[in-house]
Amino acid sequence: MSNLLLLIPIALFLGLLGLGAFLWALKSGQFDDMEGAANRILFDDDDETPPNKKRDQFTQDDS
Amino acid sequence: MNQSATCRHCGERVTSMSPAAPDFCCTGCEGAYALLGELGLSSYYKRRAIDPKVRALRPDEEDFGHFDFTDLASTDANGTHHLHLMVDGIHCAACVWLIETLLQRNASVVAARVNMTTRRLRLSWTGKIEDVDGLLRPVLQMGYRVIPFDPAALEQATQSRNKELLRCLAVAGFAASNVMLLSVSVWAGYFQGMGGATRDLFHWISALIAVPAATYAGMPFYRSALGAIRHRRVNMDVPISLGVILALGMSLAQTIQSAPHAYYDSAITLLFFLLIGRYLDGRARRQARSAAEHLLSLGARSITIIEDNGTRRLVSPEKAKPGMTVLVAAGERIGIDGEVSDGQSDVDTSVITGESIPAQIKPGATVFAGTTNISAPLRIRVTATGNSTLLSEIVRLMENAEQGRAKYVAIADRVAKAYAPVVHLLSLLTFVGWWLVGGVPWNDALMNAIAVLIITCPCALALAVPVVQVIATGRLLRAGILVKSATALERLTKITGVIFDKTGTLTTGKPELYGPADPDALALSAQIAANSNHPLSRALVRAVGDVSPLKNVVEMPGLGLMVETLAGEIRLGSRRFCDVAEQADLPSDIYGPEIWMTQPGQSPIRFVFRDTPRADASEVIEHLRNDGFDINLLSGDREQTVRQFAERLGITKWRARLTPTDKAAHIQNRRDAGMFDLMVGDGINDAPALAAAHASMSPASAAEISQNAADIVFQGDRLGTVIEALHIARKADRLVRQNFAISFTYNLITIPLAVSGLVTPLIAAIAMSSSSLVVIANALRLHANGKQTRNPSYPQTSPAPQHAGAPIT
Numbered sequence: 001m002s003n004l005l006l007l008i009p010i011a012l013f014l015g016l017l018g019l020g021a022f023l024w025a026l027k028s029g030q031f032d033d034m035e036g037a038a039n040r041i042l043f044d045d046d047d048e049t050p051p052n053k054k055r056d057q058f059t060q061d062d063s
Numbered sequence: 064m065n066q067s068a069t070c071r072h073c074g075e076r077v078t079s080m081s082p083a084a085p086d087f088c089c090t091g092c093e094g095a096y097a098l099l100g101e102l103g104l105s106s107y108y109k110r111r112a113i114d115p116k117v118r119a120l121r122p123d124e125e126d127f128g129h130f131d132f133t134d135l136a137s138t139d140a141n142g143t144h145h146l147h148l149m150v151d152g153i154h155c156a157a158c159v160w161l162i163e164t165l166l167q168r169n170a171s172v173v174a175a176r177v178n179m180t181t182r183r184l185r186l187s188w189t190g191k192i193e194d195v196d197g198l199l200r201p202v203l204q205m206g207y208r209v210i211p212f213d214p215a216a217l218e219q220a221t222q223s224r225n226k227e228l229l230r231c232l233a234v235a236g237f238a239a240s241n242v243m244l245l246s247v248s249v250w251a252g253y254f255q256g257m258g259g260a261t262r263d264l265f266h267w268i269s270a271l272i273a274v275p276a277a278t279y280a281g282m283p284f285y286r287s288a289l290g291a292i293r294h295r296r297v298n299m300d301v302p303i304s305l306g307v308i309l310a311l312g313m314s315l316a317q318t319i320q321s322a323p324h325a326y327y328d329s330a331i332t333l334l335f336f337l338l339i340g341r342y343l344d345g346r347a348r349r350q351a352r353s354a355a356e357h358l359l360s361l362g363a364r365s366i367t368i369i370e371d372n373g374t375r376r377l378v379s380p381e382k383a384k385p386g387m388t389v390l391v392a393a394g395e396r397i398g399i400d401g402e403v404s405d406g407q408s409d410v411d412t413s414v415i416t417g418e419s420i421p422a423q424i425k426p427g428a429t430v431f432a433g434t435t436n437i438s439a440p441l442r443i444r445v446t447a448t449g450n451s452t453l454l455s456e457i458v459r460l461m462e463n464a465e466q467g468r469a470k471y472v473a474i475a476d477r478v479a480k481a482y483a484p485v486v487h488l489l490s491l492l493t494f495v496g497w498w499l500v501g502g503v504p505w506n507d508a509l510m511n512a513i514a515v516l517i518i519t520c521p522c523a524l525a526l527a528v529p530v531v532q533v534i535a536t537g538r539l540l541r542a543g544i545l546v547k548s549a550t551a552l553e554r555l556t557k558i559t560g561v562i563f564d565k566t567g568t569l570t571t572g573k574p575e576l577y578g579p580a581d582p583d584a585l586a587l588s589a590q591i592a593a594n595s596n597h598p599l600s601r602a603l604v605r606a607v608g609d610v611s612p613l614k615n616v617v618e619m620p621g622l623g624l625m626v627e628t629l630a631g632e633i634r635l636g637s638r639r640f641c642d643v644a645e646q647a648d649l650p651s652d653i654y655g656p657e658i659w660m661t662q663p664g665q666s667p668i669r670f671v672f673r674d675t676p677r678a679d680a681s682e683v684i685e686h687l688r689n690d691g692f693d694i695n696l697l698s699g700d701r702e703q704t705v706r707q708f709a710e711r712l713g714i715t716k717w718r719a720r721l722t723p724t725d726k727a728a729h730i731q732n733r734r735d736a737g738m739f740d741l742m743v744g745d746g747i748n749d750a751p752a753l754a755a756a757h758a759s760m761s762p763a764s765a766a767e768i769s770q771n772a773a774d775i776v777f778q779g780d781r782l783g784t785v786i787e788a789l790h791i792a793r794k795a796d797r798l799v800r801q802n803f804a805i806s807f808t809y810n811l812i813t814i815p816l817a818v819s820g821l822v823t824p825l826i827a828a829i830a831m832s833s834s835s836l837v838v839i840a841n842a843l844r845l846h847a848n849g850k851q852t853r854n855p856s857y858p859q860t861s862p863a864p865q866h867a868g869a870p871i872t
Contacts, residue, residue: 004261004264008245008268011241011244012241012268012272015237015240015241016237018237019233019234019237022233023230023233026226026229026230026233031229032178032180032181033178033179033180033181034180035179035180036156036159036177036178036179036180039155039156039159039179040156040159042156043156043160
């Protein structure tokens with residue numbers, strides 16, 4: 001019985017953590033372009049993009 | 064792929080006549096290739112995969128400045144400018160990479176990101192706001208087309224609604240899995256002898272998760288149910304909300320009394336399943352709509368205003384005021400209603416009148432927005448704006464016509480309307496039966512009554528329609544058919560008649576040379592015609608193929624072409640221009656637009672053209688007729704042309720010379736007579752008719768207003784899409800009905816159990832989830848069957864839409 005009292009809160013906490021992570025990802029626009037995200041990891045960035053440019057700036061509330 | 068025969072940049076065929084042969088099809092492509100080489104980005108050609116569905120990456124030859132990019136740009140507090148653009152011509156991820164890299168090479172660009180799903184670009188830069196023209200130039204030179212748009216005006220509402228659904232879905236999913244975990248333990252406890260205290264603990268924890276989760280995640284349903292009740296209607300969300308709330312309330316009461324049965328899992332799983340259906344349904348429709356919007360924005364153009372001091376300015380058509388002078392270049396769409404103040408040209412008015420031959424325009428003539436100026440620049444004085452334009456007149460007609468259609472009630476809501484009272488009555492009878500007749504205490508009787516409501520809560524019923532719709536819409540989307548309206552597929556199933564417009568719908572809208580012609584004369588005429596943009600000239604060139612334009616040709620707008628040779632003057636143009644006597648006629652059975660050619664010392668030669676039907680038009684008509692549809696042709700074109708055309712396609716019911724009002728009225732009359740028509744049309748003059756018909760389709764090449772009015776927009780050149788849409792709609796309808804039958808069967812089995820008080824939470828969970836799964840599995844058959852059972856005689860829908868929107872993922 002006492003292990004239940006420990007395990008159930010842990011299970012719930014982990015679940016909530018996952019839920020929170022998903023809601024955060026949703027809010028920051030990471031589900032807006034599923035197709036692009038799948039392809040972007042294949043770009044080799046060896047071309048000389050100036051280092052001060054942050055590519056990911058637009059993951060914030062991209063429409 | 065043959066390297067020598069295709070352009071190195073755009074991949075199109077290179078003809079021997081191209082100015083940059085053999086490697087490139089045009090100088091634009093040559094320039095783009097050289098530019099990429101200079102920038103060290105040639106690896107683009109290695110990584111890309113050309114998508115045949117997307118417009119070839121061919122740079123526009125003349126000016127890129129069709130748009131005032133600064134118009135829609137915004138500046139934030141830090142002095143950074145932001146602009147949203149639609150991009151046309153994205154083939155694959157390499158295009159995304161190329162566009163982003165080209166833009167990020169500029170030091171002033173803060174960020175450039177292409178959304179590959181929606182094909183939209185967000186650009187931020189510092190410095191002067193006008194710099195954007197320079198920034199975008201290399202992208203335009205590559206052959207991409209970018210069109211600025213206002214993100215606030217576009218689909219923001221549906222976007223946030225879909226996000227809300229996704230949030231609710233996440234919460235419901237979390238709660239459902241955790242509650243189910245606890246519930247399974249409790250069920251196992253029935254058989255293994257779980258102690259009452261442990262069971263109550265589990266119930267309390269479940270309540271703690273399920274009640275707040277269901278309160279939040281159920282909001283979309285509660286809101287819609289409340290809305291319906293307020294309007295004294297019943298929709299599917301009413302029984303859903305009632306079921307969820309009662310299940311939770313009853314479970315709470317049970318938990319407080321430490322009774323053995325609680326239904327938290329049923330309530331929250333039900334919400335989870337329904338939200339999945341709702342979300343996918345919304346997403347499918349949003350994809351179709353965003354693809355349609357993409358197409359529309361690409362057709363948008365700004366207008367060139369000439370100020371009093373002679374300077375030119377690009378503005379959006381809404382900003383025009385009466386009295387302003389607008390310059391319309393040859394080949395450009397006219398953006399406003401006005402009177403020609405200077406210039407002579409031909410204007411293609413087919414979108415308004417349905418006439419396939421361009422009208423000759425002189426100073427003083429009135430022109431309308433939506434028509435296309437063909438042969439020479441025109442200066443137009445704006446006479447009407449806002450509510451007084453022809454377009455807004457059409458919009459008013461459309462709104463009147465639309466009212467009939469607004470009354471349509473979706474099948475799911477019709478079922479709910481019949482279903483809800485029956486279920487509620489049943490539950491009341493259960494209560495009364497147990498209490499008064501059965502003699503049990505009132506709270507036990509109430510328990511059984513609520514169990515009836517929970518078990519009949521229309522989980523499968525509510526999924527029956529959306530799941531089928533998602534799959535049907537997705538399948539049509541891949542075929543280039545964009546279903547914009549939620550009830551369009553349902554309405555298509557009732558169709559008994561199909562009404563077509565002629566120009567641009569049944570025909571390609573492009574005239575083709577007709578009848579025999581002397582090859583030498585034809586070759587010469589094509590060489591002269593290659594200097595002109597007039598549709599008839601282009602038809603001559605097309606008829607010959609590879610033509611090198613003859614030099615020194617002079618175009619007389621509205622009349623024809625003229626060239627001085629050693630032997631004398633050659634003229635190509637209208638009968639009047641070539642000085643051919645009226646009676647010098649050839650066989651008169653060939654009717655259609657004509658061009659004459661006169662050469663010194665030879666008799667005049669006549670070329671006749673006609674608007675060609677789409678490649679599969681007669682096949683489609685034949686097919687529709689065999690399927691028992693009543694085929695009609697409504698056109699604004701002149702009687703002779705329409706009759707000839709109708710006879711050719713075997714259409715017996717046709718009407719010519721119709722105004723937009725006539726068309727809408729004709730459809731309204733048929734509607735009043737109890738007929739259900741599908742209207743297929745593309746012109747501005749078709750818009751009211753499209754709105755009046757029971758269902759409507761319009762090609763992606765159609766005028767903006769028609770695409771807005773139509774339920775379904777189809778891409779590509781084939782008319783077979785009409786059959787495809789009707790076919791899928793009927794199939795979807797069949798599956799929806801089957802799904803309803805399945806869920807009713809489930810209810811037939813479970814309702815007696817519930818009424819007799821035998822339902823436990825375990826039985827409820829099994830019945831609900833299994834019926835939902837069966838319904839989903841049945842809907843998936845739409846996918847599987849599609850390919851095998853498609854009637855081989857169907858003209859295949861073009862899988863190659865011109866500007867493919869966001870494909871389904």
